[in-house]
Amino acid sequence: MQLFSKTIINWYKHNKRELPWRDVNNPYLIWISEIILQQTRVNQGMSYYLRFVARFPSVNKLAQSEQDEVLKYWQGLGYYSRARNLHKAAQQIMGEFNGVFPTEYSDVLKLAGVGVYTAAAICSFAYNQPYSVVDGNVYRVLSRFFGIATPIDSGVGVKEFARLAENVLDVLQPGLHNQALMEFGALQCVPVSPQCSLCPLISNCRAYELNLISSLPVKKQKVKVKERFFNYLFVEFEDKIFLKKRNEPDIWQNLYEFPLIEADQLLTVSELMGNEKFAALFSGIENVDIVGVSSPVKHVLTHRVIYTEFITIRISNKNKPLESYIQVPVAEIDKYAVSRLIEQFLEKL
Numbered sequence: 001m002q003l004f005s006k007t008i009i010n011w012y013k014h015n016k017r018e019l020p021w022r023d024v025n026n027p028y029l030i031w032i033s034e035i036i037l038q039q040t041r042v043n044q045g046m047s048y049y050l051r052f053v054a055r056f057p058s059v060n061k062l063a064q065s066e067q068d069e070v071l072k073y074w075q076g077l078g079y080y081s082r083a084r085n086l087h088k089a090a091q092q093i094m095g096e097f098n099g100v101f102p103t104e105y106s107d108v109l110k111l112a113g114v115g116v117y118t119a120a121a122i123c124s125f126a127y128n129q130p131y132s133v134v135d136g137n138v139y140r141v142l143s144r145f146f147g148i149a150t151p152i153d154s155g156v157g158v159k160e161f162a163r164l165a166e167n168v169l170d171v172l173q174p175g176l177h178n179q180a181l182m183e184f185g186a187l188q189c190v191p192v193s194p195q196c197s198l199c200p201l202i203s204n205c206r207a208y209e210l211n212l213i214s215s216l217p218v219k220k221q222k223v224k225v226k227e228r229f230f231n232y233l234f235v236e237f238e239d240k241i242f243l244k245k246r247n248e249p250d251i252w253q254n255l256y257e258f259p260l261i262e263a264d265q266l267l268t269v270s271e272l273m274g275n276e277k278f279a280a281l282f283s284g285i286e287n288v289d290i291v292g293v294s295s296p297v298k299h300v301l302t303h304r305v306i307y308t309e310f311i312t313i314r315i316s317n318k319n320k321p322l323e324s325y326i327q328v329p330v331a332e333i334d335k336y337a338v339s340r341l342i343e344q345f346l347e348k349l
């Protein structure tokens with residue numbers, strides 16, 4: 001066990017990437033970087049991280065900001081509940097912890113959106129407390145090196161790997177150990193075709209010995225993917241278009257979007273004209289001209305595929321249903337936080 005940690009830490013000292021959140025012990029910065037990196041690769045996450053901490057350099061600044069602005073800085077990263085939770089947790093720290101980032105693991109765990117993984121990362125990286133971190137990279141290294149085929153997404157597997165991660169943890173330098181193990185999984189013991197011949201663990205690696213590298217780690221669940229069909233209406237009136245905040249507890253909550261007709265398929269223009277919601281939205285408007293329909297877009301999220309078309313419509317006057325939307329000059333749309341799907345449509349205008 002000791003040799004395992006020692007070897008990985010030694011490898012890390014020679015191979016780690018220089019990253020802006022490395023070698024810092026500010027829990028706020030570690031927290032932000034960990035939440036961003038849970039959903040994106042380091043290269044993509046870097047610019048988001050730098051922009052985010054430049055605008056919100058402290059818990060206090062984040063807590064005082066409007067949620068809309070926080071979401072705007074998160075736009076394109078996806079998993080918007082994480083941004084909402086960051087904002088909420090910052091306010092929690094101001095309200096419940098006198099503005100000081102908590103130092104006890106149990107208190108860190110109370111913050112909105114912080115689970116055992118993030119709490120262990122913050123407490124070990126920032127305070128050098130002996131909590132082991134288990135992320136996807138760690139699962140892969142441990143399952144391969146120790147030759148463990150228990151599914152990592154089963155209750156038994158989660159416990160078994162958590163115990164193992166604790167057993168291999170170097171309690172004298174837990175922060176360094178955890179970062180080394182995660183980096184080792186990210187760069188050396190990669191998911192596909194790791195270069196085992198260059199690996200310092202090769203002589204004791206069970207997966208290498210038993211030729212099990214491509215079958216470890218094991219996952220049991222196939223993620224069920226739900227299909228949804230969004231017919232977005234890009235409605236132009238004079239120099240303005242219409243937006244609404246998604247208030248429902250659903251994907252993209254609190255982001256802005258165009259008038260939406262969700263159906264069980266993408267609608268043709270004639271189906272759209274016969275759609276009740278469409279008719280209600282434009283009732284009493286003299287001229288409703290459909291001036292363009294985009295090609296269908298397939299937008300893939302973790303558990304959903306959203307099929308979308310953007311229908312551009314020009315209207316001659318407004319009515320009551322449209323009054324419930326925000327009217328935004330086209331030039332100012334980018335002040336509003338929108339999904340990546342809508343952002344991509346706007347980029348083509």
Ligand code: SF4
Pocket residue numbers: 141144145188189190194195196199200201202205206207208213
């Ligand atoms: S020998 Fe290969 S499979 Fe084993 S730990 Fe090293 S890189 Fe991973």
